[in-house]
Amino acid sequence: MRNTTKITAAVLATGALTLGLTACGSDKGDTKAKASDPLVVAATPVPHAEILKYVKDHLAKKAGLNLEVKEFTDYVTPNTATEDGSVDANYFQTQPYLEDFNEKKGTHLKSVATVHLEPLGLYSEKAKKTAELKKGATIALPNDADNESRALRFLAASGVITLKKGSESDATPQDVAKNPKNVQFKEVEAAQTPRSLQDVDAAVINGNYAIGAGLKPAKDALALESTENNAYNNVLAVTEGNEDDPRVKKLAKLLTSPEVKKFIEDKYAGSVLPSF
Structure with missing residues (x-):
């Protein structure tokens, strides 16, 4: 009931x-x-x-x-x-x-x-693999400090960017050391990241919001955060x-x-x- x-x-x-x-x-x-x-x-x-x-x-x-x-x-x-x-x-x-x-x-x-x-997952309506993200692609990130830092560490672990040493715990877009694809970041409220997929090339989305939007993280994500030592x-x-x-x-x-x-x-x- x-x-x-x-x-x-x-x-x-x-x-x-x-x-x-x-x-x-x-x-x-x-x-x-x-x-x-x-x-x-x-x-x-x-x-x-x-x-x-x-x-x-x-x-x-x-x-x-x-x-x-x-x-x-x-x-x-x-x-x-x-x-x-x-x-x-x-x-x-x-x-x-x-x-x-x-x-x-x-x-x-x-x-x-x-x-x-x-x-966390990286989702896209324009690419099927992380490697297919075009140069200059825009990636939406949750805009609260904790989730944004987590998202940046996730992107670094996925090979999209490299962060400056020592910045991992509280990373911001300004802490990106290497950015081979010159990706741009769009900060949006975490709850709005699934909707942002229509306007960006990819988005890092929290699991609960992904599921709520009808996405299946284990199937639809280009990359998925590891559970080890998380x-x-x-x-x-x-x-x-x-x-x-x-x-x-x-x-x-x-x-x-x-x-x-x-x-x-x-x-x-x-x-x-x-x-x-």
Whole structure:
């Protein structure tokens, strides 16, 4: 049974961003929730909300968890909503993105479970192989610092560019040392990278947005990010102080259960990989 509430960034962004984040985060931790209270979790639609819906429909009731899923379509509002108490937790982001967000926005978010990896992919409607990218080709990149740096490292690993030594952890387009094809970069919001394919020669797209746009990463990507030694696992996160909420602990256990592992493997066929 689908009981998911879709909320766009426009609904909550203004209120969430204008609240005093530090104060709100602290206030929320002062109120202990009852085990029977709904656990409201923010998630982007694919695959996060789909995985949560599986938990809700097949595992939550038996575990005594009243789970409510709210969908968001951006990478900012789920964190600000978690910080200010509009939701109890979120499941949409990687650990490096969470850490960068905390540093830049002054939030106090903590990961409580590592669930899956969505490999970045390079996609194109004009080339079938990376080698077929023409000279001067334009490649769209996610415009947030963490995903852009990750995308540039991915392009370097794929042989498209070479980065300056020492710049890998926080690379920007200015850190490109060698660019044999003289590719140009177009920075766009991560959620918009699939749409940008019509206007550019190729795009680096996050796995969840690729799947949401009907792309099959394991099949359609010109190149796919390796899972080996990859720090970009997706996590379940809460505001600091809420890590021991029994409802959160139940959800963390369910999200890393054998049932969820099988669901991810069967549904996404390699495009989303369990991290546990």
